[in-house]
Amino acid sequence: MKTRPLSSEALDLVARRFAVLAEPMRLRLLQLLFDGEKNVNALVELTGGTQANISRHLQTLTESRLLRRRKEGLQVFYSIADPTIFKLCELVCGSLEKEHTAMAGVFRRE
Amino acid sequence: MKTRPLSSEALDLVARRFAVLAEPMRLRLLQLLFDGEKNVNALVELTGGTQANISRHLQTLTESRLLRRRKEGLQVFYSIADPTIFKLCELVCGSLEKEHTAMAGVFRRE
């Protein structure tokens, strides 16, 4: 895998994408949307967050094109727009899990 | 892919991992280490950053177990410890690239 170095602008974009994913509440929202679209109110209730806060996070996720927005009457429905987040989260979770078991083994005596 | 919801603590860990990756300079360092281990001074020169700043970023990356630290005399060599970053960066870059070309196409007339 011989990749030429990314430009400074490209690195900024990649960093920005990671930053969007670096909030537990946003990860929670993404996870809740894994099994299909939901409206804001549903997400507010499922997360227990305030309406204002959830709305802002949804905005952040939509601006970065991870979510899609669909307006229907009074309600707004959000859904996953970028399927790579599935793999992304899977990768990170797998890596962390591995680390965790490895850490646990450090002090184990046999 | 039926995944049960992650616990709040797990979400914090995942968010933390993403946060570590959310800095352009750290991404730059990771990228420079893609083709093998380097010592701090080399990384300082290659990035043009200050020694203090690079050292701190390397610490952050090592604490999160993305890098491995090897001390040899006066020098300290860092190298990639978690191979999932390759795929992680690949995924994000691919997704962003796709978006970019899609965005470019929005205003294209044929």
Add this chain to the structure above:
DNA sequence: ATCTTATATGATCATATACGTATATCATTG
């Protein structure tokens, strides 16, 4: 037009963190 409901936004405050300067630690050499 007024009222209600669902969602978005402005203002503010608190917290986190990146950066630079200066200094400390640690290993090597004389």
Add this chain to the structure above:
DNA sequence: CAATGATATACGTATATGATCATATAAGAT
């Protein structure tokens, strides 16, 4: 035991961003 060289850390400052409260917008109902 200095003195030197490579790396790490303490501290201050500037900036970014998350949470909350209050309010605004927008769409539908009366």
